[in-house]
Amino acid sequence: MAIKYHKEALRHNPKDIQALIGLGNALYEDQKPKEAIEYYEKAIERDDTLSDVHYNLGNALYLVENTDGAIMHYEIAIKLNPHKPESYYNLGNALCVKSKYKEAIDFYKKAIELDELNAPAFYNLGNAYYMIEEYAKAISTY
Numbered sequence: 001m002a003i004k005y006h007k008e009a010l011r012h013n014p015k016d017i018q019a020l021i022g023l024g025n026a027l028y029e030d031q032k033p034k035e036a037i038e039y040y041e042k043a044i045e046r047d048d049t050l051s052d053v054h055y056n057l058g059n060a061l062y063l064v065e066n067t068d069g070a071i072m073h074y075e076i077a078i079k080l081n082p083h084k085p086e087s088y089y090n091l092g093n094a095l096c097v098k099s100k101y102k103e104a105i106d107f108y109k110k111a112i113e114l115d116e117l118n119a120p121a122f123y124n125l126g127n128a129y130y131m132i133e134e135y136a137k138a139i140s141t142y
Contacts, residue, residue, distance in 0.1 A: 002022065002025075002026035002029075003023065003026045003027060003030065005022075006019045006020075006022040006023035006026055007023060009022075010023065015046065017043050017046045017047055020039045020040075020042045020043040020046065021039070021040070021043045021050075021053055021056075023036075023039045024036045024037075024038075024039035024040040024043065024053075024056060024057075024060075025056065027039065028056065028059070028060055033059075033060040033061075033063040033064050034060075034064055036056075036060045037057065037060045037061060037064070040053055040056055040057035040060060041057065044057065048076075049080060050080070051076075051077045051078075051080035051081035051084065051087075052077070052081075054073045054074070054076040054077040054080065055073070055074065055077040055084065055086065055087050055090070057069075057073045058070040058071075058072075058073035058074040058077060058087075058090060058091075058094070059090065061073060062090070062093075062094055067094050067097045067098055068098075070090075070094045071091060071094045071095065071098070074087050074090050074091035074094060075091065078091065083114065084114075085110075085111040085112075085114035085115040085118055085121070086111070088107045088108070088110040088111035088114065088121075089107070089108065089111040089118065089120065089121050089124070091104075091107045092104040092105075092107035092108040092111065092121070092124060092125075092128070093124065095107065096124070096127070096128060096131070099131075101128040101129075101131045101132045102128075102132060104124075104128045105125060105128045105129065105132075108121045108122075108124055108125035108128060109125065112125065122141055122142070123141075123142065125141045126138045126139075126141035126142040129141060
């Protein structure tokens, strides 16, 4: 239903940034990340200062295995809003996909600094330590 609503809004005003974002979100939630990317990119063309749109675009790009694109948009999201732990966590995940474990560690630590109850960040931090053979740190993190 949301997809239909946002498409109708865009039919009336193709430049409506809220409708572009809403449609991107609805498509993403409907397991259509490739389609969502198109609308997130259009929203960013209209306003490139929206950290949540960069974050959402990063998530969609990650799902379609465009890890480099995801990394870029998570980095932009962090520059625009350095207080969102999810951006650091997801950037850490994307870096691990690229086997950049030492870099990922820094972002998992920042995610934990911002949200001390972020269990997935602790777990992935431990995994990253394990991958670089820092086993004592891995064990203490789990």
